Amino acid sequence: MSDNEDFLHNEEAIRQDPDNLIKSNDPNHPANLICTLCEQFYHNNWCTGTAGGISIKHSKYDHIYVAPSGVQKEKMKKEDLFVLNHDGSKILRSPKFYKPSDCTPLFKACFNVKNAGAIIHTHSQHAVICSLIFKDEFRISNIENIKAIPSGKTDPVTGKSIALSYFDTLKIPIIENMAHENELVDSFHEVFKKYPHTTALIVRRHGIFVWGPTIEKAKIFNEAIDYLMELAIKMYQLGIPPDCPIGDEQKY
Numbered sequence: 001m002s003d004n005e006d007f008l009h010n011e012e013a014i015r016q017d018p019d020n021l022i023k024s025n026d027p028n029h030p031a032n033l034i035c036t037l038c039e040q041f042y043h044n045n046w047c048t049g050t051a052g053g054i055s056i057k058h059s060k061y062d063h064i065y066v067a068p069s070g071v072q073k074e075k076m077k078k079e080d081l082f083v084l085n086h087d088g089s090k091i092l093r094s095p096k097f098y099k100p101s102d103c104t105p106l107f108k109a110c111f112n113v114k115n116a117g118a119i120i121h122t123h124s125q126h127a128v129i130c131s132l133i134f135k136d137e138f139r140i141s142n143i144e145n146i147k148a149i150p151s152g153k154t155d156p157v158t159g160k161s162i163a164l165s166y167f168d169t170l171k172i173p174i175i176e177n178m179a180h181e182n183e184l185v186d187s188f189h190e191v192f193k194k195y196p197h198t199t200a201l202i203v204r205r206h207g208i209f210v211w212g213p214t215i216e217k218a219k220i221f222n223e224a225i226d227y228l229m230e231l232a233i234k235m236y237q238l239g240i241p242p243d244c245p246i247g248d249e250q251k252y
C-alpha cells in the first residue's frame with residue numbers, strides 16, 4: 001500500500017470523506033475485489049438473483065467491507081459497498097439507497113469469533129443438494145482435493161496451518177435454515193463451539209458460508225469444497241457413499 005492509501009484510510013480523512021475508504025485502483029483492495037468476485041460468483045451460478053455475498057476485512061487497516069442487500073451481484077459497484085470498523089460495531093461508510101447485506105451479523109460472527117479475514121456466502125446448488133442428502137454433516141473421504149482444506153492443526157515448528165490429508169474425511173456441519181438470515185447467528189455460534197476447526201458451514205436448503213484468514217484462502221476453500229460437494233452428489237447418484245473406504249467402491 002502507498003502513502004496515499006495510508007492517508008485515505010486515516011481516521012480523520014475517513015471522517016471528512018467516507019468515500020476515501022473506497023478510493024483505490026489496486027485490484028486487490030477489498031472495495032475492488034468484492035465487485036470482481038461477486039461478478040465471478042454470479043457467472044458460476046453461485047450468486048444469481050441477488051443471492052449470496054462476500055465480506056472482506058482490509059488486511060492492513062482492519063476495516064470490514066460488505067455488500068449491500070438485494071443488489072444484483074454481477075452489477076455491484078464499489079460505490080454500493082458499506083464499510084464497518086474492525087469489529088463491525090460502527091458503520092464508517094454507508095451508500096444512500098441501500099441497507100447492509102442481511103448476512104452482516106453472520107459475517108461479523110465469523111470475523112470476531114473465527115478471526116476470519118474474509119467470508120464467502122453462495123447459494124451453490126451443490127451445497128443445497130448436499131444438505132438434502134446428508135443429515136447433520138457433509139462427509140467425503142479420500143479425494144485428492146480434500147488436501148486444499150485446513151485440518152485446524154498448526155505445525156508446532158513453523159506455526160503454519162496443516163491441511164487435511166488425502167486419507168482424512170472432510171466434515172462440514174449442516175444447520176437448519178430460518179426465515180431471515182440474521183436468525184442464523186445462534187446456530188453459527190453453536191457450530192463454532194462444536195466444530196472449532198471447520199472453515200465452512202452449510203445452511204440446509206439455502207447455501208454455504210466459507211471463511212478463511214484471507215480472501216485468497218477463503219476463495220480456494222470455497223472452490224475446493226464446491227468441487228467436493230459436486231463429486232459427492234455424483235458418487236451418491238452412483239450408489240457409492242462419498243465417505244466409503246478406499247477399495248470398497250465396488251461393493252455398492
Ligand SMILES: CSCCC(=O)C(=O)COP(=O)(O)O
Nearest residue numbers: 050051052053069070101102
Ligand atoms: C434471494 S437471496 C435471499 C437473501 C439471501 O439469502 C442472501 O444470501 C442475500 O442476502 P442480501 O441481503 O446480501 O441480499
Ligand SMILES: [Zn+2]
Nearest residue numbers: 051052121207
Ligand atoms: Zn443466502
